Amino acid sequence: MSLNFREIFLKLTINGEDRKILKSKNLEDLIRELDIQAPNFAMALNQQVVPKSKYATTPIQENDEVEIVHAVGGGI
Amino acid sequence: MIMNTQKEFMKIGDKTFKSRLIVGTGKYKSFDETRQAIEISGAEMVTVAVRRIELDKNKDSILNHLDPKKYTFLPNTAGCYTLKEAVMTCELAREAGLGNIVKVEVIGDEKTLFPDNEATLEASKLLIKDGFHVLPYCTDDVVLCKKLEDIGCAAVMPLAAPIGSGLGIRNPYNIKLILEAVSIPVIIDAGVGTASDASRAMELGVSGILMNTAIAGAKDPLKMSLAMKMAVECGRMAYEAGRIPKKLYASASSPLDGLIEL
Numbered sequence: 001m002s003l004n005f006r007e008i009f010l011k012l013t014i015n016g017e018d019r020k021i022l023k024s025k026n027l028e029d030l031i032r033e034l035d036i037q038a039p040n041f042a043m044a045l046n047q048q049v050v051p052k053s054k055y056a057t058t059p060i061q062e063n064d065e066v067e068i069v070h071a072v073g074g075g076i
Numbered sequence: 077m078i079m080n081t082q083k084e085f086m087k088i089g090d091k092t093f094k095s096r097l098i099v100g101t102g103k104y105k106s107f108d109e110t111r112q113a114i115e116i117s118g119a120e121m122v123t124v125a126v127r128r129i130e131l132d133k134n135k136d137s138i139l140n141h142l143d144p145k146k147y148t149f150l151p152n153t154a155g156c157y158t159l160k161e162a163v164m165t166c167e168l169a170r171e172a173g174l175g176n177i178v179k180v181e182v183i184g185d186e187k188t189l190f191p192d193n194e195a196t197l198e199a200s201k202l203l204i205k206d207g208f209h210v211l212p213y214c215t216d217d218v219v220l221c222k223k224l225e226d227i228g229c230a231a232v233m234p235l236a237a238p239i240g241s242g243l244g245i246r247n248p249y250n251i252k253l254i255l256e257a258v259s260i261p262v263i264i265d266a267g268v269g270t271a272s273d274a275s276r277a278m279e280l281g282v283s284g285i286l287m288n289t290a291i292a293g294a295k296d297p298l299k300m301s302l303a304m305k306m307a308v309e310c311g312r313m314a315y316e317a318g319r320i321p322k323k324l325y326a327s328a329s330s331p332l333d334g335l336i337e338l
Contacts, residue, residue: 072125074154
């Protein structure tokens with residue numbers, strides 16, 4: 001049996017980097033899979049900000065662009 | 077009698093601040109130094125930038141070092157060159173739990189970091205409609221500041237000199253004119269180099285000052301932080317006390333009566 005990699009890996013662009021995602025089906029899975037531990041972060045999917053309450057119900061698809069941001073030291 | 081050293085507080089959006097110093101969190105050597113410098117400054121509002129998380133590096137976060145009960149965060153759009161980037165950065169900041177008071181910066185020129193005022197005005201409009209309290213970084217232009225007030229900005233933040241330049245208050249007359257023209261708080265954003273600059277700005281009657289490099293870049297940031305705290309307080313107090321008018325000729329402060337006559 002030949003493996004169909006497309007069913008296993010999902011190619012995404014996360015914070016500008018090409019990434020292969022193993023099992024995530026939605027944004028909530030993705031946060032777990034990437035092990036994001038920042039105390040405050042936010043996400044955008046294809047340039048649309050997604051509220052935290054919708055991570056679990058926002059599916060991710062091949063070639064999606066994901067941004068994950070947080071607060072860093074900065075002034076002006 | 078205990079003298080009331082401060083008559084009023086700084087009001088931004090729906091919040092009141094005892095400290096008129098707003099500090100940045102960039103350019104420090106460590107999170108520990110950041111935390112200490114901010115604590116010493118007495119600032120109640122601190123600005124933070126919003127950036128991509130570095131994947132695979134579970135790096136420590138600035139927010140692990142700043143108590144959200146103690147500080148109001150002022151996410152900024154530093155580094156944004158377009159309206160779209162600035163608006164999205166603010167939306168992300170709010171979603172990240174950083175609140176809805178934002179410092180809007182749309183940079184128009186890489187070398188001077190002067191703002192793109194048109195884009196700043198447009199971005200501010202969109203963000204105000206979306207429920208943000210907007211503090212725009214802008215040039216010292218009276219007409220622009222009036223427009224920013226008209227669209228509902230919570231304050232205006234004119235620069236006193238280019239960001240990080242430390243050149244001091246180069247435009248006291250323009251700042252004075254802005255203070256006369258608008259009734260929202262005027263906060264000096266950028267240009268302060270040392271304590272006397274901070275006092276001088278406060279003596280003009282501005283509501284507050286935002287600074288970062290002047291403290292973080294000092295040889296001893298913690299000492300400078302205290303100097304800035306005191307300078308802002310002294311400048312404000314002098315403004316409230318009302319300085320004497322400037323005169324061309326001398327005016328003796330000793331009585332002329334009772335002089336010995338030889």
